[in-house]
Amino acid sequence: MERRPTFSGLFSCLLACLLGGLLACSHTSSAVGATVLPKYNISVNEVSVSGLSSGAYMAAQMHFAYSTTIRKGAGIVAGGPVYCSQGNVLIATGPCMADSGSRNLPYLSAVISIWSSNGYIDPLSNLASSRVYLFSGTLDSTVKQAVMNDLRSMYGNYLPAASIRYKNNLAAEHTMPTDFFGNSCSVNGPPYVSNCNFDTAGDILNWLYGPLAPRNVSTLGGSFINFDQSVFWGNFNPTAHGMASTGYAYVPAACAAGQACRLHVAFHGCKQSVAMVGTAFYQNAGYNRWADTNKIVVLYPQAGTTAANPNGCWDWWGYDDLNFPAKSGGQMVAIKTMIDRITSGNGAAPFSCxxxxxxxxxxxxxxxxxxxxxxxxxxxxxxxxxxxxxxxxxxxxxxxxxxxxxxxxxx
Structure with missing residues (x-):
């Protein structure tokens, strides 16, 4: 199936800088001193993903493309339909964010069905056994609720209604709501984490994994690791592909000791990499408190910048790869290989070519x-x-x- 051509890197860069919003500038970190991402005692049956903004689009892409692996499901905060951009930055920053124009949901669904039938993504039938959590703030001025409503409709084609939770009544801007850290809930600005007296991360994890043990609200008992992301590009420089040199993970003490654990991959949004906001997302989005008492390793991959992606967004419109939403997309393969490395069931080799x-x-x-x-x-x-x-x-x-x-x- 032919794909629509993408715009040149220079045009994407200039347009993104002008429009801002979901797109925001960042730079990458160094891999010097970073560790090799370890394996843990985690079954592939216990893998889930979530993300905010461009990370929300990435999480949904991962869930659809790798539904055989991401079996528990996905949490989407301020995202939209899979392949919404159709590889076009103007569609990405128009209908897929501001709700100006049509997202053509029937067309997107038809394309995804073709991809499922030819192996470009995993079979859509896998999605029925997973769960999905959706969040959209009523004040979100960057990704409007109508965009998230279409993602809800898309998921409704493949999951039972009882498996989808949609939280869309909180007065929150374009942000990751917490109940302990961040801006005022009505602020749309760095670090895009806000104290809204609502625990979004906890709501996501409890929905995906079922009722969890109470979270740790004091000192965490586990540790953070800074790992080398370059090995997942066959030791090529990931910064050429919109990913930083290193990523982060939170590892509960029980998981480090070899006990059976779970894996959750949390994708930050644009303007949220460590290079831009420091530890705000990977330490204060709310996931680690629940992970600590429920044996969940939380992986925080890091996006970076390129000429075509000056804002450090995840690739959801094709700035790095025409195959960005597929199992063969560069960033998709890199993240999937991280999951394979961590899980006990598959010690896949690093991405190489x-x-x-x-x-x-x-x-x-x-x-x-x-x-x-x-x-x-x-x-x-x-x-x-x-x-x-x-x-x-x-x-x-x-x-x-x-x-x-x-x-x-x-x-």
């Missing part, structure tokens, strides 16, 4: 790609569209893991 610059004819001949209907060529396993069957046109196809080929997802 090898290159073949060849025509689509020879990619098919050597088994790196296959010929679809109408003369279209797709990469093996990733099912990425590579163009028409031709002896002349040259395509860069990359092996990202044994038997798995992709286009444009690593240097």
């Amino acid at each position: 090898s290159h073949w610059y060849d025509s689509n004819f020879w990619h098919v001949y050597y088994g790196r790609a296959y010929l679809g209907a109408g003369g279209q060529v797709y990469a093996v396993n990733s099912n990425q569209y590579l163009g028409v069957y031709s002896v002349v046109a040259f395509t860069d196809v990359r092996r990202t893991s044994p038997g798995y080929y992709a286009y444009g997802s690593c240097p």
